[in-house]
Amino acid sequence: MIGKLRWIEQRQECRRGGKYEATWKHNMATTRDIALLTNLLRFDLDPMWSRHRNLLLARGIDSNTAILAESFPDDVCFEFGILITESGRVIQLGFDYLHKPVEQGDLCEWEDITDRYRETPYSDSATLALEMLRSGTKFGPG
Numbered sequence: 304m305i306g307k308l309r310w311i312e313q314r315q316e317c318r319r320g321g322k323y324e325a326t327w328k329h330n331m332a333t334t335r336d337i338a339l340l341t342n343l344l345r346f347d348l349d350p351m352w353s354r355h356r357n358l359l360l361a362r363g364i365d366s367n368t369a370i371l372a373e374s375f376p377d378d379v380c381f382e383f384g385i386l387i388t389e390s391g392r393v394i395q396l397g398f399d400y401l402h403k404p405v406e407q408g409d410l411c412e413w414e415d416i417t418d419r420y421r422e423t424p425y426s427d428s429a430t431l432a433l434e435m436l437r438s439g440t441k442f443g444p445g
Contacts, residue, residue, distance in 0.1 A: 332372060332428040337435060338442060340371040346444040350406045351382070355398065358410050364388055370442075372432035373425050380408075385425045387432045393420040 332340075343352050345366050356366040368389035377383040380401040386394040397412030420429045 332431060334431060334435060334440075337370060337372055337428070337432050338440070340374050341369075341442045342444060344369065344371045344374075345442060350404075351398070351400075351408070354406055354408050358398075358408075359386075362410070362413070364394075370432045370436055372428040380405075385420075385429055385432075387429065387436055389436070391417070391433060391436060393417045393429050393433070395420075395423075395425075 343349070344355055347353075359366050359369065364386070370387040371384060372387055372393075373383070373385035375383055377397070378401075380399065382398040384396045384398065386396055388394065393416050395412065395414045395416050396410055398408050399411040400408030416423065420426055423429075
């Protein structure tokens with residue numbers, strides 16, 4: 304198993320046409336993982352993250368206050384995510400960019416799972432992200 308940081312680097316290389324090694328396996332996120340993903344969502348200049356910010360804003364979600372508990376490739380051009388909104392809603396999302404540039408990707412899945420996230424494989428990550436939200440954890444680049 305490789306660390307999430309290495310996995311993120313691989314994913315970015317893949318989108319640039321490089322080889323993707325599908326060696327990352329889901330494990331419970333740590334506060335460091337959630338901080339890394341949240342900082343990518345909020346500040347990274349990669350086209351995928353810029354597109355995420357724009358699509359979230361179109362749905363009334365401020366990426367500067369949301370927390371990204373999970374994000375990983377679930378297919379060649381599909382990114383799965385668990386997002387915590389400022390109000391504490393838990394959103395399962397799917398970002399699809401099959402047959403189009405990542406800059407034109409869409410949120411093809413958007414499901415509010417607040418009432419049932421504890422029944423998902425991502426309950427630990429969502430619970431930890433909700434705790435981070437409630438405790439006022441600060442995020443920032445770097």
